[in-house]
Structures are given as C-alpha cells and as structure tokens.
Amino acid sequence: MSLIRVTNLTFEYEGSYDPIFENVSFQIDTDWKLGFTGRNGRGKTTFLRLLMGQYEYQGTISTSVAFDYFPFEVTDYGMDTLELVEEILPDYEYWKLSRELSLLELEEDVLYRPFGTLSNGEQTKVMLAVLFLRENHFLLIDEPTNHLDLHAREVVSAYLDKKKGFILVSHDRAFLDRCIDHILSINKTNIEIQQGNFSSWRQNMEYQTNYELAENEKLKKEIRHLTEASRRSAGWSDAVEKTKYGTRNSGLRPDRGFIGHKAEKMMKRAKAAEARREKAAEDKAGLLKNVEKAPELILHPLPHHSRRLMEASGIEIAYSQKQVCGPLDFTVNAGDRIALTGRNGAGKSSILKLLAGYEIPHRGQLTEANGLIISYVEQDTSFLKGELADFVEQNNLDETLFKAVLRKLDFSRGQFEKRIESFSAGQKKKILLAKSLCTPAHLYIWDEPLNYIDVLSRIQLEELILKFKPTMILVEHDKTFLDHTATGSISLDR
Template sequence: MSLIKVANLTFAYEGSYDNIFEQVSFQIDTDWKLGFIGRNGRGKTTFLHLLQGKYAYSGSISTSVGFEYFPYQVANQASNTIDVLESICPDFLQWELLRELNLLDVAEDVLYRPFNTLSDGERTKVLLAALFLKENSFLLIDEPTNHLDMHARKLVSDYLKSKQGFILVSHDRAFLDNCIDHILSINKTNIEIQKGNFSSWWLNKERQDNFELAENRRLKKDIRRLTHAARLVSGWSDKVEKTKTSGRKMSGIKPDKGYIGHKAAKMMARAKNIENRQQAAIAEKAKLLKNIESADKLKMSPLQYHTGRLAELANISIYYHDRTACTGVSFTIEQGDRIALCGKNGAGKSSILKLICGDQIDYTGSFRKGSRLKISYVAQDTSFLRGNLTDYAAAVGINETLFMTNLRKLDFPRVQFEKDISTFSGGQKKKVLIAKSLSEQAHLYIWDEPLNYIDVLSRIQIEELLLEYRPTILFVEHDQAFNENIATKYIQV
C-alpha cells in the first residue's frame, strides 16, 4: 500500500480563462478500487492525463507508483494480437496472459488473429488483460464499457472486482456497483472521495442535496423577513429625522433636536444591524447548493399516432453481402411501448433499427410500418458530426432555441456553442444527437446506444424525462439500470 497525494492542484488548458481544477487537494490509497464519476466535461480524463504528467500544472502530485492508462493506442492494427500485446507489455509470461484471458472468457486463438478482425468486445478484453500484466503500477481505466454488450459488461465487471489498485471511469451504475469500493467524484465546486459504491454515494448525495435545499428555503425566508424589517426601520428613521425641521415648528414649539437625533441614530443603528444580519444570511446561503446539479427538467414533444400499432416485423432476416446479420426476428411496436432491443454485439440490432427508419437493407420476412409515421433517430455513430451547432440545427430542421435549451439542460457549457462539433468529446456529441431528438416531434423515437460516453447524472435526467412523457420508443442500450428503469418490453435478437 502507498498513497497518491494531490495538493493544491490547479489546471487550465492553454488559451482558456477557466480553470478545470482550482486548489484541489485529496489523497488516494493505491489499494482502492475507485469509481471516477462526474458530468461530461468536468475533467475526468484530464485528471488521468495530469497523473501521467502529460500537462503542466500548479500544485503537486506525489506518489511512489507509476501509472498505466487504458485504452492503449494500437498503432498497427493489422498485426496479430499477440504482437500487439508484446508491444504493450514486452516481458509478459505466456501463462499469466492465458490466465487473464481465461478470466475474461477470451479464447486463446484470438492471439493469432489480426487485431483489426477482433470485435470491439474482444479488443477491450485483450487490452485489459495486457493492462493487468503490468506490475507495480496504478491503473487508470477510462470508459472500458463503451460498445460492450450487457453480457460482456457483467464479465468485465466481475473481472475488475477480483483486482485492486485502479481508478475506473464509467457511467454504468450496475457496472460500478459490482466492482468498486470507493467513489471519486468531480462535483460542481470540488472533488471528493467516499467509501462505498455508486448506489451508496448517490444515496448520500440525495440526502445532502435535500438538507441543503431545506436550509436554502429557511435562509431565503430569513432574508425576506430581514429585508422587510430593514425597510421598516429605515423608513421610521427617516420620519423621525424629518421631525427636526418639520411639523413641530409649525406649532411654534422648538423641537428637541438632540433627543430626536439620538432616537434617529438608534433606529439607523438598528437598521444597520438588520442589514448586517441580512448580508450574513446571504453569505451563508451562498455556501449552500454548491454541488447541487440544478439543471432544469428536460422536455420533449411525442406525438400520438392515429392507430394503436406503429410497426410490425414478422420473421425478419437481414443479410449483408458477406454475412447474415439476424434471422427470425418478430415483434410489434404499439403506442406507448418502450422496447429494449437486446442481444450480443453483432447480432443485428442496429440493422433492425435502420430497417424501421427506412434505410435500404436486404431482408426477408414481413415488415409493415404505419403511414405518415414520424420517426426521430439517434445514431450509434457520431463521426459524421461537424460544423457549428447553429448550422446543424438548420440542416436537420429543428428550432435552434429549443435545441440549445436542451443542450444547456444536459449541462452543456455555453463556451462549446461556438466551437466545431467535431472537436466535442464523445459524451458531448451524444448529447447533441439526444438534444436534437428531443427537439423533434415524433410518433416513434429510435435510439441506438444513446448513452455511450454520457455521464451518470445525465442518464438519470434522461430516464426521468422518458418516465414523465412516456413516448413510444425502441432503443438499444447496454446500461442495465437504464433498461430496468425504462423498458416495458424486451425483444431478444
């Protein structure tokens, strides 16, 4: 066991006026299994890069261990997998590698196949095996679950549960709950560490938020009362002061200016005292709500279809020129359904979604879709996104103000609005597609892995939205908690 000590860490990217971290201090035990969470753009990956010494910063990071970062960059993807692993970890022992692959349910024959022929899940597992062959290193694991199906996520989570000494960036709640013992969270104003898993952290956060909101209501009430009292006392003071030269002169009696002045001064002092108490209450209020994620609720405009049934698939098989994507798929989409399309990677889920959306796909079987059915689609791929947000909104025919409002509610920084979308992070690109979909009026929403790279708090926001508006939606998603909370029907491919 050793410690990683972070003291007064301050960092901003070159050319930026805003610090990502400011005077941050904490320490980590290298035996911990840390889940690293926070909104997209808060600096999780940046912090992992700072630990590796990739950027200059002020403050200090001290430790006696080295760091290894996942995912590894594979320069020559046409190489056999065994050669890729040797370039990452030249001194590994064969039996140790086979032990790790066995734990990850990866067959030995993948070692002798070109790396670029492996599935996304196989690549993730192979590179994780290489990562855990590194000795005397603290491991930085950045979003390993993206593109893993639900079965693979459970397997990788169980694998990490048997290890120790890592920081894991993941937005999958069930995945985190299974394999971590501490939470490292980047909040709005600080970084904090708690013992436990995501669920225990979330419960504590809800309790703290509720306490701060109750205190906030109490202080607002006090401030209103004190403001009213200050106005009354100030008014009385002014009236008393005016009597030095007004009404009583008219009666021919000379006013006692000393007495009146003394009385006015006392009232002025009382008014000042009330004002000071008011300012103290305001200062105390400012300390509250510092980490409450106060984004407004998302909104959408689902349309009612004129009949109960929107689409029907019967014994559908989809073919590509070199393979069969899926066979014998049958289901109907009824008004109000929230359907989770499930299956392993490569099972043809995305092909089914594209067929329903109207793409030209070779298939057999019967497919019927309602006339004038309006569909809003969120693609799995985001690589086509480029240009500025204003032009994108115009190109897809949505209201720009509504689109930007949806992005802001998803904690999208205003500074990003002027940048090219191609420079956005993976999570921010996904939020662009979701905000676009929420800005569209549709009978049917079709979302293909919408939550890839999206932070946990935004996932919960989206869940609350879908449960409130209850749109008809067909989706592919490997987040177990999301599926359990949202789906009214499961279709296995």
C-alpha cells in the same frame, strides 16, 4: 500502498477562457477502487490525461506509481493479439495471461486471431487483462462499458471487483456499484472524494442538496425579515431624533439627552439587524454551489391512426452470404418500448438501421404503417464536425428549440460558439439526442443512446420517456435504464 497527491492543480486548454481545473487539491490511495463521475465536459478524461503527463499544467501531481491508460493505442490491428501483448508487455508470463483471460470469460484462441477481428467487447477484455498484469501500476480506465453488452458488463464488473488500484470512468450505475469502494466526483465548483459506491454517493448528494435548498429558503426569509426590521429601526431613529428640538410654538423644552440616547439605541438596533442580514447573505452565498439542476426535457411524440406501426416476418441480416442474425418475427405497437438485446456482434445495430430505412442486405418482410415518421439516433458520432449552426441548418432544426434542449442537457452558452470537434464524446452524443427530441415522430429508434452520457442526463432521459411514453425501439446496455423504461424485449441470441 502509496498516495497520489494533487496540489493546486490548474489547467485550461490553449485559447480557452475557462479553466477546466483551478487550484484543485486532493489525494488518492493507490489501493482504492475509485469510481470517477461528473457531468459531460467537466474534465474527467482531461484529468486522466494530466495524470499521464500528456498536458502541461500548473501545480503538482506526485506519486511513486506508474500510470497506464485504458484503452491503450493500437498501431496495427492486423497483428495477432499475442503479438500485441508481447509488444505492450514483453516480460509477460503466459500462465498469468491465461488466468486473466479465464476470469474475463475469454477463450485463449483469441490470442491467435488478428486483434482487429475481435469484437469490441473482446478487445476491451484483452486490454484489461494485459494492463492488470503490470505490477506497481495504477490503471486509468476510461469508459470501458461503451462496447460491452449486458453479460459482458457483469463479467468485467466482477473482474474489477477482485482488483484494486484503479480509477474507473463510467456512467453505468449498476456497473459502478458492483466494483468500486470510493467515488471521485467533479462537481460544479470543486472535486471531492467519498467512501462508498455510486448509490451511496448519489444518496449523500441528494441529502446535501435537500439540506442546502431548505437552508436557502430559511435564509431568504431571514434576510427579508431583517431587511424590513432594519428599515423600520432606521425610520424610527430618524423620527425620534427630530423630536429633540421640539416644535417652534410648543413652549416645551424636550429632554434632548434622553431623546438622543433613544435614537442612538434605535440606530444601533438597525445596524445590528443590517449586520445579521449581511451574515445571512454570506451564509446563503455558500449554499447551492454544487446543486446540479436537471430541468425537465420535453418530447412531442406524434399519434398515429394505426395501432400497429411496424411488423417483421422472417427477417434475417446477412453480409457476404454470412447470416448475422435472424430469422426474427415481431411487431411494434403504439406505446411499446422495446429493447433489442443480444451479445456484441449479434446484429442489433444492423436491425435498427434496417428499421430506420437504411439499405441493409436482408431476407424476410418488413411492413410499416403508412406515413410513419421515424426519429433515429445512431451509435456513431465520429461524423459530427463543424459549427452547431451548420448542423442545425443541415437537419432543418428550430435553432432556438435545439439550443434550449442542449442547455437542459448541461451545455453552457459558451459551448455554442465552439466547433463540434472540441466537444467531449458525451456532448457529441447529446447533439444527436437533442436532434431527436426536437423531431416529432411516431417511432423513436435509438442505438446505444447513453454511450458516454453522464448519469444526471440518463435520469433526465428516463423521466422523459416515462412521462411522454413514446413508441421506441432501442439498443442499450445500461441495465438500470432498461429496467426503468422498457416495456418488452427482443433477444437476438439464439
């Protein structure tokens, strides 16, 4: 057991006016299974790269362990997987590698296939197996779930639960709960560590938020009352002070000492009330710094005169005469929210593209209602480049509405001035989601909409779907999200 000590860490990207981290200090036990959470763009991947020494920074990061980053870079996807293992870890022992692959439910024949022919899920598992063979290494595991189907997520989470000594970046709540014992969270104003899993951390954050909101309301009332009391006492003091000299024609000589003492006492009372007001204001300023606001999102699904929006009969997808999936028979009725499920490579994305109107080689018949308007969110975000204003113009979006949706998804106004290439993976995905939310449609087709999306935004999207009840077909591997939103499912596994 050893410690990773982070002391006064400060970092900002060149040309940026906003530091990602400023005088951050904490320490991590290298035996922990640490979940890493925070909203998109807060610096999770940046912090992992700082640990790897890829950026210059101020402050210190000290430890006696070496760091390994997942996913590691693969220079030649054409080499056999075993050759890749030998390149990454020359002194590996085959029996240990075989054991790790077995724990990850991978057959050894994957080692003798070109790495590029493995599915994304298989590549993920091989990388994890290799990295965990290294001794005295602390793993930085960045978003492994984005390429894992539901079953693979269960396998990998069970695998990680038997390991220790890693930081895991993931936004899948169920996945995190199964395999971590501490949480490292990047909040709005600080970084903190708690013992427990994601659910316990989330509950603690809700307790703290509710407490701070209640305290904030109490202090606002107290400040208001103290301000009024201070004004009254000051007014009374001035009025009493004026009576020290009496009136010109009264013929009476007031007791100036008594009156002056009384006025002074009232003034002290006013000053005390003012001091208490200032103290209450200071206390109030210390609240709500880390309260995460998640404004309600709005959707405008279009009604359609037909109850049946789409019908598939004997649909098969085939590439180069090789059948990928099918035959499939299903219908999509208004109000349905259908989850398309299946293993990696089962053809889920191909089916969605076909339904969205793309030219996909297929057999069978697909019928859709007349005048059907579809809003499609694709899985890939790599094509997103340039200025946001150009994206808005190219997609005929209402710029004010589009930016308002992004603001609700935790974009800062300063983010609108940056080029899309500088955005985090989660922020790029939010651009596609915001476009869809700004597009009234009869049917929403979303392909892995939650890839890289932070938990709070996932909850926002859940609440949106449950409130507005759009007709949807989606592919998603976040079990919690599907349990909350889907009304039915179609399995592509045969």
